[in-house]
Amino acid sequence: MSKYDAYLEQHRATHVQQLLDFLRIPSVSALPRHKDDVRRAAQWAADHLRAIGVPKVEILETGGHPIVYGEWTVDANKPTYLIYGHFDVQPVDPEHLWENPPFEPVIKDGRIYARGAADDKGCLFLALKAVEAIAALDGKPPVNLKFMLEGEEEIGSPNLPAFLEREKERLRADAVLCADGGFYLPQKPDITIGSRGICAMQIDVQGPKGDLHSGAYGGAIQNPIHALAAILASMRSPEGKILVKGFYDGVRPLTDEERADIARVPFDEKEFFERVGVSEGFGEPGYSTLERLWARPTLEVNGIWGGFQGEGTKTVLPAEAHAKITCRLVPDQDPEQVLDAIEAHIRANTPPGVTVRITRFPGSAPAYLMSRDHPILAKAAQALREVYGEEPVFTRTGGTLPVAAMVKSILKTDFIFFSFGDPDNQVHAPNEFFRLESLDKGARAYVRLLLSLAAGN
């Protein structure tokens, strides 16, 4: 056992109490009535940074909830790493499903139950504990460190892009270490190297100016629902390939190494389909289920509506039909170009007798993917290997992590997920919890990573 591990073990009871204090602050960023609580959490985080020895700590305003910034420069010749996390949490409803009040943390069977226990107060806290352990024993961290702790992650970081632009200089770093996120399988170490991007639109199909009687008009007037169905169906082959011209433009082909990485991830396909209740998978031909989820783009209809939706039957030829679409994107698709391609496809495939209005939604984000050759990945893997005693795999997420793309595009800095949540942590749901084991192993892994970062490549 290293001296750092010993330090962490020795102070564990104190550390857990500190985390419980942090969790007692109901810092729900989505709810205006918790505005002061979010600021209290910022204050707690700032105080805690100071307490573990960070010499320069500031609470910076963003126009929304504040950002806690910290800086610990030890040697201008050493690399600089910025640790990212967030101190805001999701709302707690439905509150009646919580077995214990969400902001009165309890420890049971080796788990801390509370809102934010995993996402992200626990995951963020363990990174700070690693810094504390090294600083306590060595007097200072082994590399220059910066901290950017956010209070708006759970509401989509609306003020972060402007903040990154404004504070670009101050935030300069060799890489960002993300202390938010987690493993693909509980307690099985992996490193997330990429996330898919997103773009969204709504299609409004207008036929006649009002609903018509299907007897008096049916057969001679285009039906907007049928027109919309034709448009949507034209976008995808029966096998699952997207037929929108230009949709796959810019998609970086999967390399053999990437496919091997994905194939190495333990994945029980049968269990996966059973869990969601489908008899079989469906997707783009030529790709495995995980490749479809992580490394291939999608065009998904999220909602559709038009005409009569009540009980029984109504003989109406409706005036309108509507659908919402989102795409998940992969490198190097450009969200706006994908929307352009879909719009052009819709224009080219709109049947006669209807008009189509297309509305693009804000919130587009490109995909994010680290180079697998980035030296930090080998160091992160080694740290996990040492702590978990097994070989970590490299994973991606099918979802979208806009912060990663923002950091990459504004700060021109790589964004490395080094985070210790588990997929069963009930984040965003009632009875969120975090394993004490994750706290221990995560802090020990962070110690190892920080030390190895100082060692150069």
Added chain:
Amino acid sequence: MSKYDAYLEQHRATHVQQLLDFLRIPSVSALPRHKDDVRRAAQWAADHLRAIGVPKVEILETGGHPIVYGEWTVDANKPTYLIYGHFDVQPVDPEHLWENPPFEPVIKDGRIYARGAADDKGCLFLALKAVEAIAALDGKPPVNLKFMLEGEEEIGSPNLPAFLEREKERLRADAVLCADGGFYLPQKPDITIGSRGICAMQIDVQGPKGDLHSGAYGGAIQNPIHALAAILASMRSPEGKILVKGFYDGVRPLTDEERADIARVPFDEKEFFERVGVSEGFGEPGYSTLERLWARPTLEVNGIWGGFQGEGTKTVLPAEAHAKITCRLVPDQDPEQVLDAIEAHIRANTPPGVTVRITRFPGSAPAYLMSRDHPILAKAAQALREVYGEEPVFTRTGGTLPVAAMVKSILKTDFIFFSFGDPDNQVHAPNEFFRLESLDKGARAYVRLLLSLAAGN
């Protein structure tokens, strides 16, 4: 002017007052609170039949609102005609849009305004006035007459099929004259010879057992909305032909004579499309707009829904998608066989990864079409020609008239529309009205038709 026309002119003021009395009865069959009013209207109609000389009149129970039956046998060697109409009316909402209270009839600019003025009290009443005129002057009608006046037409005649079965013998006639309906263009005489049938179903597509996150699952799980869109799109060619195998089975091809009949109908296509607000028509290739509306079957999506329908975007891969379909049918399609064909098509075209449940709705009805060679049509045309001074055309309706099909299938009797409503009468809407001119001309036409029916072919 014939003596009958003179009689009608002489008694016109009295007749109008009688009709106003009839219209004051709020016989709304759909609303339980008007149950007694419907029965009062039945009583009024029965009394009126007696008053014009019908010797045998009965109010017959159906389990719902009653039916008024009348019989006037003059000579067992003469043919027998049954006059059909209804004394129930539609509800009046939205009542605030009525310029006068719906059950306080007013006469303005040659029109009677009231609920039921056209549909069907006015149209029914004028047939009775024709019988009255002939009976008053000749002592009896020129043919044997029966009357079947219904109180549930506006709620879909739910008890009529059982009634027709039960009273089959008593209702025996050479043909039924329908005093409900009207012209295709205001005050332009035509004879409706057919109506389309109907059948209806709902499609429920089930994907995963619950809504899924489009990032975590999108690309590897079939999307039920996309599956439904593919199913619906597969049912129709881009040009508008229905591609369901067997859908057109039994469809009687249009003869040259039928096409000529339809082509003879004055129809302003440009005005028709402008009125509903579409830039162009759309339908089965090879047919005119009126042919598509009257003489070709349709498969119409009446409603669709699934997933997220709110403001903005939600990254959901929904669990379900639903659609409602009705078909309008033509001779000799069988409604159940059409539903069988659609169901087989859906089964054959369901994409992998979803299951489909199909629900058939009650209320199927076959199309109805009279033989154009039926001798009564020439007589009806002659009556209209004499009264209106112009050549009547032969029309159909794209809607469904279940009573016609019921009478044909249960009583094995032809059902002839001889009715004088106008398409602008606002039936089923606020400010329903009936032209006094329609009352006059309709009664005179009925006199002529009844006299000519006595003359043999």
